[in-house]
Amino acid sequence: MRRARLDLTGRIVVVTGGAGGIGRAFSALATERGARIVVVDARDEAAATAVAALPDGASRHHAEVADLTDRSEVEAVLDRIAYRYGRIDVLVNNAGMTSAARFDERSVESIEQELAVNLTAPLVVTRLAIPLLRESPDPRVITTVSLGGIFPLGETPIYTASKFGLRGAMLSIALDLRDKGITVSSVLPSATDTRMLRQEALDGGNSLQFQDPPQSPQHVAATMMGLLDRPRLEAYPRPSESWLVRAALLMPNALPRLMPLFRGKGRRGQARYIRELRERGLVSTVDGIDVAFED
Known part of the structure; x- marks a missing residue:
């Protein structure tokens, strides 16, 4: 028997990082089911633009601007959501960042910032949102983790650390909250064609993730919607990739020998992706530096 789709009519869906590619794609699908979206993003104009692109725009949906690493700003946003709506039906932890700076060269401050954005912030947001979720x-x-949460990415170890930690935390939280009436799930996408990945490619980030062309944000968003219809602890938009990396982790000591076998293909895929970005007009050169942006 086919499971019925979750009815989101009138449901309040809060999406952090909501102005990014995956956030916008998920919001678009949720509105098709009647949801009311609260886009939370650190970028004021981008958040407003994301809301304006949704059906009925700002008359039905709402933008909030916040630095999610600042607890006082998170509390203020949740207070405004409580005043406006009185509850949260679906919380989507989607905000994240990465850096192509190598571990032995980057500043300690940048390490702390990436861990704060990718690991600490979604845990704090989730904890502070629980009273509204209980309404x-x-x-x-639903939390956007990453395939990097189960496989080490040599060029981006802090991203890997944050996602390993986030995956474990969300599994634990899911087990803890399931008997308290809150369903917690995670999606673990591989390379996805977002502004973050585009910039990472331009900056010379991890090439192994370009074995295949990056998937679309819409594909990841559809997997997230599937978690609403059939709740599970985790879902992988590309299941075959997940089995490959999980199998590789059965023999971690073999990774130094296995990595070079895939690196050449990854570098070619990365170069091809950068060419496609330029053809699509998604790269701008500012003061001699290539900058990627959203569609």
């Missing part, structure tokens, strides 16, 4: 008849939390 929902069927509260859900």
